[in-house]
Amino acid sequence: MRESDFVNGFARGLKVIEAFGEMRPKLTIAEAAKLTELDRATVRRCLLTLADLGYADYDGKFFALTPKVLRLGHAYLSATPLPLMIQPYLDQLSEKSGQSASASVLDGTEVVYIARASQKRVMSINLSPGSRLPAYCASMGRVLLAALAETDARRILDRSELKANTPLTKTDPDVLMDELRRIRTDGCAVIDQELELGLCSIAVPIENDRGRVVAAINIGAPAAHVPAAEMIGRYLSLLKETQRALRLVLR
Amino acid sequence: MRESDFVNGFARGLKVIEAFGEMRPKLTIAEAAKLTELDRATVRRCLLTLADLGYADYDGKFFALTPKVLRLGHAYLSATPLPLMIQPYLDQLSEKSGQSASASVLDGTEVVYIARASQKRVMSINLSPGSRLPAYCASMGRVLLAALAETDARRILDRSELKANTPLTKTDPDVLMDELRRIRTDGCAVIDQELELGLCSIAVPIENDRGRVVAAINIGAPAAHVPAAEMIGRYLSLLKETQRALRLVLR
DNA sequence: TGATATTTGTTCGTATAACGCACATACCGA
């Protein structure tokens, strides 16, 4: 692409939007400028533009995003049939298993939740469409990485910040690559408290009718209820069933 | 705001993103140009910028948004504590009522879902955070409109496309304004199949500790299971209970 | 089928608008 086909003003503006989030509901111009590493004047123009378009509120000091920005993300969710197609299957899965079920796709080194059927519990996991988790230590992430060519998967692992969220987290790239090979053989990935202590999950890939992996689905359960060793026995057949059903309806 | 404080390139780019959605997963440059009413050359630069930043894919003909755009909407969801605070209460509400529970805020003439606890049913309603419904015919929309000054509410109704989704939909602005006054008195809004045949719902406003209405929550039920006349008797006390609990925790 | 419209994608020169620096002003806590 020629450099002249790039609209800097647009790219900068998107960066400004992403500066929000992560418990940063309100930003001043200077704060946003620091976070985005853009010039204050530029950030100010972008924020005022957002405010003028109704994507942000401005009280003279702080800027805060408005619900209108959800339209941007929703443009993807509603434009992509995948989340809507998968949702009813997740609902079934959640009901039959009595646990939370989710679907996600890979975006860089992270998995992005595109649909979710959560279980009503006292302990509820705070994940919703749009939530992100590092791929290397999430069950769906492992499955999605395993679906890639070895070199591509390795490249993503090398780009990832492989930190040990718990004492059980696998952080050695070579160990992880071995794990991916095992997943390709078994057709499923099991995570035993690698992301968070007390949380286990099992995931399988979702293929469309041409056999291309388009997403992953998983079932998550508290380790106190379901030990990792039992995840396969309890849930794999349910997941495989859903996998087969979806392969027939996804084009 | 001075005109020079507006970044056209950014505003146009956002418009291009919003051109997707509504079952338009892939757009050509010309299609996007028509939808946005922008010059083809401008749209092309915006789309190439999106592709370059990873927000879109380009196969030489069609552009499609990638999951990365969810980060934009998620910036709002994760930056605003409201959805996360409300979620567990919705889960409880859904469990106790055996029906779907949702929370939303007003954005222009529409309500935007910010959290949801859906019931696993054969008939599942396809709404998720980011989904939008016209305010005038949704229970949460009525409640949120009722919380505004009369003139503001009226202005929004006048801007709304008041169409009859079903034979039961109220479309007369004056009738709707009367309804809003009734809602202010009763403290809740009941919708009897005004949005979709077979769907009833009841909503109450959610106030923070200073008494400002910051959102609305509702319970939706199939009319076949729960006639509209029974909605109040069955669910109002549950909703009021949640309303009281949230008023204490929302700042 | 071949010829002709019509639509779509791309390139290019130029008027114009955004950028970022520097300075001026306002705000806040010590």
Next chain:
DNA sequence: TCGGTATGTGCGTTATACGAACAAATATCA
């Protein structure tokens, strides 16, 4: 009162949007 920090503004430089023109693909019709 005085630094330190944040916001607002003017201006020269630089980059972008515009519109037209061209090329390529697609549709229309004899």
